[in-house]
Amino acid sequence: MTTPIEKLREYGYELPSPKAPVATYIPVARTGNVIYISGQISSSDAGVSVGKLGDTMNVVQGANAAELAAVNFLSQIAHSAGLDLEKVRILKLTIFVNSTADFAEHHLVANGASDLIVAVLGDNGKHSRSAIGMAALPLGAAVEIEGIVEALD
Amino acid sequence: MTTPIEKLREYGYELPSPKAPVATYIPVARTGNVIYISGQISSSDAGVSVGKLGDTMNVVQGANAAELAAVNFLSQIAHSAGLDLEKVRILKLTIFVNSTADFAEHHLVANGASDLIVAVLGDNGKHSRSAIGMAALPLGAAVEIEGIVEALD
Amino acid sequence: MTTPIEKLREYGYELPSPKAPVATYIPVARTGNVIYISGQISSSDAGVSVGKLGDTMNVVQGANAAELAAVNFLSQIAHSAGLDLEKVRILKLTIFVNSTADFAEHHLVANGASDLIVAVLGDNGKHSRSAIGMAALPLGAAVEIEGIVEALD
Numbered sequence: 001m002t003t004p005i006e007k008l009r010e011y012g013y014e015l016p017s018p019k020a021p022v023a024t025y026i027p028v029a030r031t032g033n034v035i036y037i038s039g040q041i042s043s044s045d046a047g048v049s050v051g052k053l054g055d056t057m058n059v060v061q062g063a064n065a066a067e068l069a070a071v072n073f074l075s076q077i078a079h080s081a082g083l084d085l086e087k088v089r090i091l092k093l094t095i096f097v098n099s100t101a102d103f104a105e106h107h108l109v110a111n112g113a114s115d116l117i118v119a120v121l122g123d124n125g126k127h128s129r130s131a132i133g134m135a136a137l138p139l140g141a142a143v144e145i146e147g148i149v150e151a152l153d
Numbered sequence: 154m155t156t157p158i159e160k161l162r163e164y165g166y167e168l169p170s171p172k173a174p175v176a177t178y179i180p181v182a183r184t185g186n187v188i189y190i191s192g193q194i195s196s197s198d199a200g201v202s203v204g205k206l207g208d209t210m211n212v213v214q215g216a217n218a219a220e221l222a223a224v225n226f227l228s229q230i231a232h233s234a235g236l237d238l239e240k241v242r243i244l245k246l247t248i249f250v251n252s253t254a255d256f257a258e259h260h261l262v263a264n265g266a267s268d269l270i271v272a273v274l275g276d277n278g279k280h281s282r283s284a285i286g287m288a289a290l291p292l293g294a295a296v297e298i299e300g301i302v303e304a305l306d
Numbered sequence: 307m308t309t310p311i312e313k314l315r316e317y318g319y320e321l322p323s324p325k326a327p328v329a330t331y332i333p334v335a336r337t338g339n340v341i342y343i344s345g346q347i348s349s350s351d352a353g354v355s356v357g358k359l360g361d362t363m364n365v366v367q368g369a370n371a372a373e374l375a376a377v378n379f380l381s382q383i384a385h386s387a388g389l390d391l392e393k394v395r396i397l398k399l400t401i402f403v404n405s406t407a408d409f410a411e412h413h414l415v416a417n418g419a420s421d422l423i424v425a426v427l428g429d430n431g432k433h434s435r436s437a438i439g440m441a442a443l444p445l446g447a448a449v450e451i452e453g454i455v456e457a458l459d
Contacts, residue, residue: 023417024424025435029397031340031456034184036398039436052407054289091182092189094299096438099289100407101205101253107291111176118177129178130192130299132249133289136360136405136439138413146400146436150184187337207442244335245342247452252442254358254406260444264329271330282331283345283452285402286442303337 004074004085007120013071018079019043027080033151035081039096040072041141051142053133054103063112065142066095070113073145074120081149089150090117090127096144099133106131113145124152157227157238160273166224171232172196180233186304188234192249193225194294204295206286207256216265218295219248223266226298227273234302242303243270243280249297252286259284266298277305310380310391313426319377324385325349333386339457341387345402346378347447357448359439360409369418371448372401376419379451380426387455395456396423396433402450405439412437419451430458 005015021027021038029036042049042065049065051057057065073093077083095110097103110131118125127147137144158168174180174191182189195202195218202218204210210218226246230236248263250256263284271278280300290297311321327333327344335342348355348371355371357363363371379399383389401416403409416437424431433453443450 021435022413023435024420024432025399026432027434029395029432029434031395031397036434036454038434039438089182089184091184093178094436096436098439101288101441102293103289104291104293106289107175114177126177126179126182128180128182128189128191128299129174129176130247130249130297131291132192132297133251133287133291134439135254135288135407135441136409136412138410138437138439140408140410144436144438146434148189242335242337244337246331254441255446256442257444257446259442260328267330279330279332279335281333281335281342281344281452282327282329283400283402283450284444285345285450286404286440286444288407288441301342 004120011116015078016075018075019072027076035149037073037076037147037149039144039146040069041138042068042143044068048139049142050140052098052100053109054100057142059105059108062109062142066109066112067116069143069145070116073147077149083151087152089124089152091150092148093127093129094146095131096134096137098137098142103133106133157273164269168231169228171228172225180229188302190226190229190300190302192297192299193222194291195221195296197221201292202295203293205251205253206262207253210295212258212261215262215295219262219265220269222296222298223269226300230302236304240305242277242305244303245301246280246282247299248284249287249290251290251295256286259286310426317422321384322381324381325378333382341455343379343382343453343455345450345452346375347444348374348449350374354445355448356446358404358406359415360406363448365411365414368415368448372415372418373422375449375451376422379453383455389457393458395430395458397456398454399433399435400452401437402440402443404443404448409439412439
């Protein structure tokens with residue numbers, strides 16, 4: 001059996017240290033078995049993946065940025081919520097895509113995140129989802145992802 | 154007693170087959186009695202209702218588009234979640250309205266969806282809500298609706 | 307012990323009467339101990355705090371608008387949900403910031419709301435959060451806040 005961490009490596013990612021919130025909010029909040037994960041932007045050790053779909057970034061670049069945000073999302077589950085990635089189910093993702101007013105392929109950008117999470121978590125990664133176009137995002141990020149996760153016993 | 158399906162017909166709608174996700178995500182995810190419904194865009198058999206409020210669409214047209222998205226939302230509850238529309242309560246709707254930067258009547262557009270859902274489901278349809286203005290939406294849709302539903306026993 | 311109401315006063319705010327929804331939706335919906343709060347815009351007795359970050363409003367003005375939306379959010383918890391502010395925990399806030407396409411400091415605007423809520427509610431106010439940039443908001447509001455709250459006890 002390949003573990004989620006190993007599957008993530010097949011995609012070329014190491015699970016990073018979680019990003020610390022830069023304010024009074026917290027990265028995750030839990031009630032019962034339901035955990036709310038704060039918005040995670042597209043960033044890596046190389047810095048923020050800045051861009052606007054329909055202008056400075058194409059769909060492939062956007063999907064790569066969505067992957068980065070998804071990796072940060074998984075990091076918060078593992079590190080901040082302290083959950084084993086083999087014992088969580090993804091209930092809902094909201095994928096915020098920084099886009100121009102006439103861009104129309106937010107769903108294809110969002111697939112970068114959805115595909116990675118399902119590849120890494122298997123059936124437990126299958127989630128409900130919204131993909132929507134934002135006027136702008138913090139730090140100019142191309143993608144931000146928030147979500148709701150269920151802890152499995 | 155008029156059923157939800159019959160009330161929907163009074164508004165001129167047949168409950169459509171649910172739209173299949175075009176990616177690895179799923180239309181609905183359930184934990185306990187709470188069901189998360191993926192974002193449903195304004196579309197019908199005639200295609201996607203494309204438009205931007207404040208530019209190519211007025212409030213009445215936008216409210217009609219919101220109705221279409223609401224009908225697709227109800228379809229996911231009935232078909233994908235397999236729930237009887239008489240045995241669900243709508244907890245929360247987020248109504249994403251594709252708009253220009255100076256449009257300010259997103260709430261009136263959103264009422265197209267809220268009014269339809271309350272008319273069809275009665276008191277169980279009364280929901281908390283946010284209505285917000287998006288830079289753009291997938292496929293150029295005028296409206297997208299996501300939500301959280303409670304299964305009643 | 308200072309109460310939440312007293313702490314709010316230290317910030318210069320009286321808990322206002324809750325804003326009535328102007329449509330068929332309801333201000334709050336509860337299932338079990340989880341309460342969904344409808345989107346609250348930046349407004350006070352003086353009217354709606356209208357503005358767009360990156361154009362007609364700077365970060366300090368935006369953070370003040372976020373405070374107003376947060377006060378309305380607390381009002382809905384106390385009045386519409388009928389909960390004692392000493393017996394609630396804030397699980398999640400989504401902070402919608404009305405912004406231009408090149409504004410990039412939504413998180414600093416959102417801190418106006420996050421800081422106020424943590425100051426008023428203490429540890430119970432510590433929440434997960436997303437801060438995102440909207441094309442526009444209802445009535446031209448600078449900020450809108452929705453959220454999920456847990457009733458303690």
